[in-house]
Amino acid sequence: MHPSSMKVKPGRIAPGAFGHTRGTVKRNYAVMPPEGIMDSYLPRWERTVVRFQAAPQLGARFAQAVLEIAEGGGTREAFSDELERLLYVLEGSVELTVEGIASRLDPEGYVYLPPNAKFSVRNIGPGEARVLGIKKPYVSIGLPPPDLIISKRNDLEKINHNGTEGRTWEHLLPYGDMRFDMELNILSFAPGTHFPDVETHIMEHGLYMLEGQGMYLLDQDWHEVWKDDFIWMGPFCPQLFYPTGWETSAYLLYKDVNRDVS
Numbered sequence: 564m565h566p567s568s569m570k571v572k573p574g575r576i577a578p579g580a581f582g583h584t585r586g587t588v589k590r591n592y593a594v595m596p597p598e599g600i601m602d603s604y605l606p607r608w609e610r611t612v613v614r615f616q617a618a619p620q621l622g623a624r625f626a627q628a629v630l631e632i633a634e635g636g637g638t639r640e641a642f643s644d645e646l647e648r649l650l651y652v653l654e655g656s657v658e659l660t661v662e663g664i665a666s667r668l669d670p671e672g673y674v675y676l677p678p679n680a681k682f683s684v685r686n687i688g689p690g691e692a693r694v695l696g697i698k699k700p701y702v703s704i705g706l707p708p709p710d711l712i713i714s715k716r717n718d719l720e721k722i723n724h725n726g727t728e729g730r731t732w733e734h735l736l737p738y739g740d741m742r743f744d745m746e747l748n749i750l751s752f753a754p755g756t757h758f759p760d761v762e763t764h765i766m767e768h769g770l771y772m773l774e775g776q777g778m779y780l781l782d783q784d785w786h787e788v789w790k791d792d793f794i795w796m797g798p799f800c801p802q803l804f805y806p807t808g809w810e811t812s813a814y815l816l817y818k819d820v821n822r823d824v825s
């Protein structure tokens with residue numbers, strides 16, 4: 564199918580409100596609702612629309628994208644490169660093959676692929692699969708490389724790091740393991756909870772809103788965020804979140820950690 568004839572998802576703003584967007588791109592942060600993120604088509608992926616949310620072009624030191632894989636589509640062939648990756652299934656089912664061993668990933672299933680892992684992905688249906696992808700060059704510090712991890716959200720412990728009722732972390736990667744140069748965490752907020760302080764830190768974030776809605780303070784500005792929105796927070800961007808509405812809100816958060824400045 565020619566890319567231009569592929570279906571464009573309807574926007575989530577009032578009909579007739581042309582030119583309105585919650586999206587913004589600033590020096591040290593960006594907010595991107597899904598409806599305005601344009602499609603890319605990549606040589607290594609067939610029948611797959613790639614919607615880039617973050618990339619070095621934005622100022623980020625990682626790349627993040629939603630892959631919309633048509634039934635039967637996926638990687639053209641198995642490949643490997645020097646990047647480490649997360650693939651997290653948002654919707655649908657895929658068969659993942661790593662070094663010749665196949666596994667099935669359903670919604671909330673994920674894989675951490677260490678650098679140089681040879682992998683392929685196929686949407687086994689029914690329907691489209693939506694997969695969140697994060698990739699970046701791995702920063703080695705002379706320790707053995709991190710292990711391949713294939714798991715699912717349901718198997719992760721919900722940890723309350725601050726003793727605040729209703730606010731939890733789920734760590735997709737082993738927490739505190741110095742071999743890893745990134746954290747991938749799902750943070751959940753029951754109504755009424757929030758961080759204790761506005762945080763400002765050297766690490767950057769890629770945030771994908773999985774559930775609910777809320778208000779995000781980014782630098783000096785408040786932004787309303789909804790399910791499926793993306794936020795990039797650059798280094799030292801002041802940040803605070805509180806959920807709105809009656810449901811728990813949750814987001815998947817990339818963070819670069821465990822490495823000195825270079």
Ligand code: UGY
Pocket residue numbers: 750758762768802803804816818
């Ligand atoms: O771990 C974090 O840096 C996290 N508390 N930041 C965030 O949710 N924006």
Ligand code: MN
Pocket residue numbers: 762764768802
């Ligand atoms: Mn943070």
